[in-house]
Amino acid sequence: MSKNLVIVESPAKAKTIEGFLGKDYTVKSSFGHVRDLSKDGLGVDVLSDFKPNYIISQDKKKIVSELKKMASAADIVWLASDEDREGEAISWHLIQALEIDEKKTRRIVFHEITKDAILNAIKNPRLLDKNLVDAQQARRVLDRLVGFELSPVLWRKVKPSLSAGRVQSVAVRLISEREKEIENFNIISSYKVVGDFIVNRDSKDYLLHAELNKKFEGSKEAESFLKKCVNASFSISNVETKPSKKSPSPPFTTSTLQQEASRKLGFSVAKTMLVAQQLYESGKITYMRTDSFNLSDMALTTAKNEIIASFGNEYQQTRKYTTKVKGAQEAHEAIRPTYISKHAIDGDVYQKRLYEMIWKRTIASQMSDALIEKTNVNIAVSTASEEFVAKGEVIKFDGFLKVYIESTDDDNEENGKGTLPEVFKGDTLNMQEISAIERFTLHPPRYTEATLVKKLEELGIGRPSTYAPTISTIQKRGYVVLGNREGKERSYSIYTLKNNKITSNNKTEIYGYEKAKLFPTDIGNLVNMFLMEHFSDILDYNFTASVEKEFDEIADGHKIWNNMIKEFYAPFKEKVKDIQKNSEKVSGEKLLGIEPESGKNVYVKLGRFGPVIQIGETDDVNKPRFAGLMKNQSMETITLSEALELFKLPRKVGIYQDKEIVATIGKFGPYLKFDNSFYSLPKADSPFTVTIERAIEVIIEKLEKDSKKLIKEFTENADVKVLNGRWGAYIAIGKENYKIPKDKNPEKLSLEECLKIAEQPKKPGKKVFRKGKK
């Protein structure tokens, strides 16, 4: 047993570091936190100074007992968890959980995984910072109290199994409020005017495309401007050229990596983290959960050499970036290739693409500015005061753009790319065509996973390790869904002046198509409304920032953590008690109108099983009638007539083979019921309108498909069947399924062979996550 035990947080890190240290050092990993608050009740004794009740996490018992053994055998235990609040707490918890004599421990920290950094750390151990640990305890206890006090309020007042928390509830609020903004958004149209002009130089014609520096509110104004242009002359009134430059972005952090992978590669936030983890574990990139822009000196040097060798001296510029992010803890480096000299890697296509992006971004961050010349050409109209402006952009020196172009979230900039023909003040122009085109204002964009992460980071809410899980939580709770919006058609007018004639046209365009955006659900909106009404202080966008400030004071030793929690908890708990006692259950009930036949009220509300329409009163002798909303409907937007439609189901479609076909909607969407069997309706068909002919078609199709399902069965044993499934042939015995080996022909299998295959131990396959309940 070696004399020195070093404990780090991540096993991949442990492996690397062990190589740097001699054989006197054993390096192990704790796999993150090893203890957490008990889930039995609050896990915090609110009556005795908020004493936390820590227990060793279930999945850490094995590693803790192993570490404990090694620690007691070692002379010195080096606590090398990350240098941030959580890392300090991990070290402290290790001392407690491993029951090590604190005198036997040394606390060391390093920000980069290089031999120098590690050896230097070993030479400069420090004491455990108990104040920082207390700041972490305050953070942990606060989150527990907020989460475990608020969630039960929701169970009673809204719906069981819901949840609330400092981070997730703000995420839901952002999405819910954005949707309201979009609903209330007024689309305003205006006319933008563009013109094509010809410049003649050295008996050659050049095209100059320009936009008027004014937009017109209505078609009248736009048309009258065009009229003025009919007999006007056009000349260059000004040419302005000014140099400008673009600088590269800093290297990736977790959140910028997620954003850029979403835009450039179309990865979900979870996918990005999964692939990054693979790259990290195979030693190809540095740690992927970081909020730091920092690059190690070694990385700076290799990047420098790499750029000079590949592109030349003039492309290289060493840069150090500092963070602007609220509450950044900077325990790690930025995300970069471990070996910058490696331009590409082996791996699957996702790994290759993500690596390439990281490599380019890292290299670009150490390259020189791009020098750009921007030109504005003004074109005067002899009969009007407005001017046309043509914008051009010429890259004089590409600098970092040689390697990396960052993408943006809004992609509606068109003007100002490319070269302009050479023109001079006073040149006269030949007008070809001027158009006034009706354009519309855009509502604020819905959040994508990645733009939500960006927003949360700006607000200082959540950490690199929690962005992806938070997004998954708010979807699991049913607060938000990832969805698409079909584009809608609208017409716009366009007036064109050509050959001294003004013509007008109506054209149509598709607008508002959106893909993979976050939409709030009815439950999400309702919960947000409820929390905003009663706990707006916790949902405040600045709540995290203000408690972070207090955590900092605790870390600095200016505040006692229990006191801070006490100040927060007393009024908070009062409020919780008050709401539990006095507040009504909320269902978001809304009167939609009156059913014409019965004169009864039609309500929409959130029922036990989701949004529902209710006709009649709950306390009436005649019980009310209910119908659930369809998946694409929402409580916010459903109309009375749509609501009444829902009661037309189940609908008798007609008779087929003397039996009735009924169309309705179930748990899994619209379906047909016929002869005690179920037939899912394809998306294009509606249970309200499907005809008997079409229904029969659907039924026959399904029956045909089913008949192909059975490949073989055995008279001797009815339990055993060879079936055709989604992934090809398989053997079904009772309720168990078995894979058929590739060298066997499914159609020629005998009963004995089937049973033999079933005997074989099943191969371990990939674990598939199952969504939803149970």
Add this chain to the structure above:
DNA sequence: CAGTGAGCGAGCTTCCGCTTGACTT
């Protein structure tokens, strides 16, 4: 696999941040 919405009220759900591994459809 697929209609639920009245209501005995058992016993359950839930937070944020660290970190990976997983044994059956």
